[in-house]
Amino acid sequence: MIKLLFFGRLGDFATGLSTSIDAVDGLTPAAVRDGLAAGHPQLVYELSQPQVLISLNQMIVDWDHPIVDGAELAFLPPVTGG
Amino acid sequence: MIKLLFFGRLGDFATGLSTSIDAVDGLTPAAVRDGLAAGHPQLVYELSQPQVLISLNQMIVDWDHPIVDGAELAFLPPVTGG
Amino acid sequence: MISTIRIQTQDFDLAAEYQLLRQLKASVGAVVTFSGLVRDLEQQQSINSLTLQHYAGMTESLLQGIVDQAEMRWDLIGITVIHRVGKLLPSDQIVFVGVASQHRSDAFEAAQFVMDYLKTKATFWKKVDQNGQQYWVESKSSDQAARDRWSTDD
């Protein structure tokens, strides 16, 4: 099981989406993104923006980083705190 | 009458000195300094240090600036506030 | 160096935070504080409220990383970073950064560094409510530029 988190504006496009997916061999953040394509073209478009970062277990990683079972995968638009 | 003020470390060397002098034609801060030489060689030495500034009526001026009667002449060592 | 990092919904008390920093050591000669407040306008339009979301856990580690970098770069005695989350109103306090040091340039530069990195690295997101219309605030390129001043290899 992989936990999925969508922050900021990405959360608006992910409403109704399952908050977890099954772990499979060779899973990467890019594959997770592409797997969401079916019902959510707008979300996939948003996730494909170059400014979007991803974190795995709260560490920033690349889109092709391997995902192991039990991980927490978060999609992070540009931050706007302060 | 010219009012004389000595600030910071200069005050220590000017103790006992009159706090005013008579106004005379063509008086300048440099002339006032040199006129103090008689009894206070250490003070004159201190006043001759390049970092010492002078103000006339609270405006920074040059050593050859003319002094008119009633003026306030202050000798200012490098400042150390804040 | 003593560092304090807090993310909280409740308001903070600048005076109390200042007193803590000031009293850390007898060698404290300078304390710089920064407070960020909710401005009345966003894109020239008045706002009703601001809602701050963050990524709990990750935000704290990122802020600690920023504070650790500041500690390596400057001679500091203490740093406090407080960031609020949840719903905020115009004029509310959002963020506090306080730095205590022996000499003023360290405190000034470290406080500005922490803010520049916080703005571009820490996982906070702002949503604005303008007359019932809600939208997420866009990040500013000026904030990226402010951060990039501090390094060439970042």
Added chain:
Amino acid sequence: MISTIRIQTQDFDLAAEYQLLRQLKASVGAVVTFSGLVRDLEQQQSINSLTLQHYAGMTESLLQGIVDQAEMRWDLIGITVIHRVGKLLPSDQIVFVGVASQHRSDAFEAAQFVMDYLKTKATFWKKVDQNGQQYWVESKSSDQAARDRWSTDD
């Protein structure tokens, strides 16, 4: 812009000054404060007290001139400068500079500018008492260098 300049023997209340700056306008988004404190050591020796002398009248005009320059260079909403004179003890507050602005870089830079100019231009002189031995503090070349960052024609 609203400016406040005070030279006083009594202590100041950073919290009160901060609240005044914060409430100047609804567009205030950033408040930076700087506090200078009496450090316990001067030239590696512990001190008993510090006495600050100033040139009444001239100091106020010089500070006003510094604040006016800051107003021309940055987009500011308010500046407060308070400097104490007379006898001070270790850990006492000496000087306060507070700046309110819309954006943080203006407040940070203006506060640092005011301090750098105050240190090198404002007519204050410090005398230290170390175990009954009194001496005047020497000015620091690092302060001149800090000021010179802000201009090439000064």
